[in-house]
Amino acid sequence: MKPLYSFRLADLTLAFVVLLTVAYFFLTHEGLYDLDDYFYARYAHQLASSTFRVEPDPLGLLHDPLKERWLIFGPVALLYRLFGTGIITTTLWPLLATLGCSVVVWAAYRRREPVVAAGAMLLLGLHYFTLNLSNYLYPDNILMFWCLCCGLTLLKGRQAERRQGLWGGGFALLNFAALLSKETIVYYLPCYLLLLAVDGYRRRNWRFWLAAASVGALVLGAYLALYQVYTHDALYRIHLIEHTNEYLKEGNYLEGNHAALLARVTYLPLAFFVGIGLGGALVLAGLAAGQRRLWAEADAGFWLLLTGTTLALYWLGSTSLSQYNPITLLPRMTTPLLPPLCLAAGFGLRYFLDQGRGGYGLALLLLACAGWLHNSVSVIYGLLALYFAGAAWWATTSRQPEWRPGTGRFAGLGLVVLAVALSIRPVYFMTKPSVSAHFAQQRLISRQLASPARGVVFVDDFLVGNYDFYYGFRVPAGLHFRRYVAADSVQVGPGEKAWLLVNGRTLRNPELTRKLIRYSEAEVLARFPRRRLLAQDQDVRLYQVQ
Numbered sequence: 159m160k161p162l163y164s165f166r167l168a169d170l171t172l173a174f175v176v177l178l179t180v181a182y183f184f185l186t187h188e189g190l191y192d193l194d195d196y197f198y199a200r201y202a203h204q205l206a207s208s209t210f211r212v213e214p215d216p217l218g219l220l221h222d223p224l225k226e227r228w229l230i231f232g233p234v235a236l237l238y239r240l241f242g243t244g245i246i247t248t249t250l251w252p253l254l255a256t257l258g259c260s261v262v263v264w265a266a267y268r269r270r271e272p273v274v275a276a277g278a279m280l281l282l283g284l285h286y287f288t289l290n291l292s293n294y295l296y297p298d299n300i301l302m303f304w305c306l307c308c309g310l311t312l313l314k315g316r317q318a319e320r321r322q323g324l325w326g327g328g329f330a331l332l333n334f335a336a337l338l339s340k341e342t343i344v345y346y347l348p349c350y351l352l353l354l355a356v357d358g359y360r361r362r363n364w365r366f367w368l369a370a371a372s373v374g375a376l377v378l379g380a381y382l383a384l385y386q387v388y389t390h391d392a393l394y395r396i397h398l399i400e401h402t403n404e405y406l407k408e409g410n411y412l413e414g415n416h417a418a419l420l421a422r423v424t425y426l427p428l429a430f431f432v433g434i435g436l437g438g439a440l441v442l443a444g445l446a447a448g449q450r451r452l453w454a455e456a457d458a459g460f461w462l463l464l465t466g467t468t469l470a471l472y473w474l475g476s477t478s479l480s481q482y483n484p485i486t487l488l489p490r491m492t493t494p495l496l497p498p499l500c501l502a503a504g505f506g507l508r509y510f511l512d513q514g515r516g517g518y519g520l521a522l523l524l525l526a527c528a529g530w531l532h533n534s535v536s537v538i539y540g541l542l543a544l545y546f547a548g549a550a551w552w553a554t555t556s557r558q559p560e561w562r563p564g565t566g567r568f569a570g571l572g573l574v575v576l577a578v579a580l581s582i583r584p585v586y587f588m589t590k591p592s593v594s595a596h597f598a599q600q601r602l603i604s605r606q607l608a609s610p611a612r613g614v615v616f617v618d619d620f621l622v623g624n625y626d627f628y629y630g631f632r633v634p635a636g637l638h639f640r641r642y643v644a645a646d647s648v649q650v651g652p653g654e655k656a657w658l659l660v661n662g663r664t665l666r667n668p669e670l671t672r673k674l675i676r677y678s679e680a681e682v683l684a685r686f687p688r689r690r691l692l693a694q695d696q697d698v699r700l701y702q703v704q
Contacts, residue, residue, distance in 0.1 A: 163569055171276035174284035174577060175260045178584065182289045183253050189245050191521040191594025195295035195661050196624045197224050198231045199248050200403050203631045205235035206243075213388040223402055230297045230340040243630035245596065250292050255303040259283065259497065262306055266314075271457070272502075273511055276573050277506035281439045282496055284580035286587075287489035297340040298493040298523060304336035306497035312458045315366045316357070326369030334377045342400065342485075345475065351465040361397040400480055422484050425474045430487040433581065435535050437527040438576075439503040443595040444523075445516050446506030458505040464498035510546070511572050514563030517550025534586075538579050545575040595663035598696040600657075603628045605691050606700050612636035613654035616645055616686070616703070618664055619674050621700045642682055645703075655702060658686050662697035 169627060175592050190196050201224070202313040204210035224230075230251075237247045260283045267275035282288060291299045311332055315325025336343035357363045382392040431440055443465055452458040472495055476482045510516055524543035528536035551571065553563045563565050573700075599621075600685050607615060615641050617625060625639045633639075640648055642658075664670060665679045683689070 163272045163566055165269050166273045168264055168272040168275040172264045172280050174280050181701040182584050183293045187293045188626055191294045198295045202231035202234035206238040223398050224587045236402040247297050252299045253292050256302040258303045259306050267560045273508045273569050274504035277507040278500045280576050281503050286435055289584050298490040301433035302493035305494045308332045309464055316363045322365040325364040325371040326375040330370045330374035342494055345468050345471045349464045358394045400701040432527045434489045439499050441520050441523045442503035442506035446502050454506055461498045461501040467504045468495050498612055511569045514553025514562050517546040541579045593698050595661055595698050598698045599661055602695045602698050602700055609634035614638045614640055614648055614655055615657045615659055616640055616642050617659045620670055658701040658703045
C-alpha cells in the first residue's frame with residue numbers, strides 16, 4: 159500500500175521556491191542582457207503605443223523571427239500600459255511564467271502526490287538556469303510554462319471521463335499559445351503523435367482528439383490566413399526560420415563544423431546536461447524509468463514517455479527542415495525538456511523515499527558527475543551523493559520506525575537536503591555584486607541626462623545599442639548617443655554640451671569583454687583628457703567633456 163504523505167510538504171516547498179525565486183529576481187537583476195530582450199521590449203513598446211507593424215519591413219531590410227513571437231512581447235505591452243516602461247515591468251512576464259510552473263505542479267499534484275510535487279518544484283524551480291532566465295525577457299521560461307500546461311492538459315484530458323471536448327480544445331489553444339511564444343514546442347510533437355496512434359488503435363479518447371484537431375485547425379488556419387493577408391505568404395514564419403538557418407549555415411554541423419557532429423549526437427549532450435546542473439534530475443528520472451511499476455502508473459508513465467521523446471529529439475533533432483542542424487547546446491534551449499524531466503524525477507524521488515532502494519546507485523552516478531566536472535557544480539552533486547548513500551544505509555539499519563522510508567520525516571529530510579543542495583548556486587549569485595550596474599546607470603541618466611539636456615553623450619559599445627530603453631524609447635529631442643571612438647568626428651553645435659558616460663561594471667563584464675568591449679576604463683578616460691566629473695552612482699560616472 160502506498161504510504162500517505164502530508165500535502166503540507168508540497169505547500170511548504172511552493173512557499174520556499176516562490177520566495178527564493180522572487181529574491182533571486184530582484185537581487186541578481188542586471189537589466190538588459192543582449193539584443194533579443196531589447197528587441198522584445200521595443201516590440202512591446204510599439205504595441206503599447208499603437209505603432210507596431212504586423213507586416214514585414216516594406217524595404218525588405220529587416221527579417222526578424224523574434225517579431226513573430228507575439229506572446230512574448232504582447233503581455234509586456236499590457237504591463238507597459240498599466241505600469242509604464244521599465245526593466246521590472248519588462249521582465250515581470252517571464253517571472254510570472256517561472257512562478258506559474260511551480261504553481262501548476264503544486265495544483266496538479268499537491269494532494270495526490272505531494273512528494274512528487276515537492277521534488278518536481280525543487281528540481282524545476284531551483285535549477286539555476288530556470289532562475290537565471292526569470293529576470294530576462296527571453297522566451298524560454300514563458301515557453302516552459304506553456305509546455306507544462308500542454309503536457310498536463312494532454313494527460314488529464316485523456317484521463318477525463320467527461321468534457322473531453324473541452325480538454326481537447328484547451329489542449330489545442332495551449333499549444334497555439336506555445337507556438338506564439340517559441341517554435342520549439344514542436345519538440346513535443348513525437349509524443350503527441352505516439353499517443354494519438356495508441357488511442358486510435360485502441361479506439362478511445364476520440365472526443366478529445368477530435369476537439370483538439372478541430373480547434374487546432376481553426377486557430378492555425380486563421381493564423382496562416384493572417385500571414386497571407388499581411389505578407390502574401392501563409393508559410394511566412396516557416397520560411398523566415400529557414401532563411402535564418404540558411405544565413406547561419408556556415409556554423410552548422412554539415413557545412414562548417416561537420417567534424418564535431420559525431421560528438422554532438424553521442425556524448426556531448428550528456429556532458430552538457432551534467433555541466434549545467436541537471437545530473438540530479440537525470441539520475442532520478444533514470445531511477446523512475448527503471449521501475450516497471452511506475453510505468454504502469456498513468457501519470458508517471460506519461461511524464462517518462464514525454465521526457466524520453468523530448469530528450470531524443472533534443473539529442474538528435476534538427477532546427478531546420480532543409481538541413482541537419484542540431485539544436486545549440488545552451489541552457490536556455492532545454493526549457494521544453496525541464497517540466498517532464500523534473501516531474502519524472504519527482505516520481506523517482508518518491509520511489510526512493512517510499513522504498514529506500516536505489517540510493518547507492520544514485521550516489522555513485524552523482525559522484526561520477528562530480529568527478530567529471532571538477533568545478534563548483536561538483537559540490538551540489540557531492541552533497542546529493544552523500545545524502546543518498548547515507549539515506550540508503552539508514553534505510554537498512556535504522557530501527558526507529560518514525561524515520562524509516564515511507565514516513566513523513568524520512569521524506570521531509572530528503573526534500574530539505576534537495577532544497578539546500580539546489581539553493582547553493584542561486585544563493586551564491588544572489589550575494590555577488592552586479593556586473594552591469596543597470597539601476598545605478600538608470601538613476602544617473604534620469605537625473606542628469608533628461609530633457610532639456612541637448613548635445614552628445616559618448617558611451618560604450620553595449621549602451622549605444624539600447625540607450626533608448628532608458629528613456630522608455632522616447633529619447634529627448636536634441637540628445638544624441640555616440641560610441642567612444644566617434645569622439646574625434648563628432649561636432650558639438652551651439653548651445654549643446656558633450657558628456658562622457660563611463661560604466662565601470664560594463665567595461666569589466668566578462669560576458670562583454672570577450673567580444674564586444676575591447677578597451678579598459680583607463681583607455682576610455684585617456685581618450686577624453688579634458689573632462690570634469692559631474693555625477694557618480696556606484697561605478698557609473700558622468701563627465702562633461704570639451
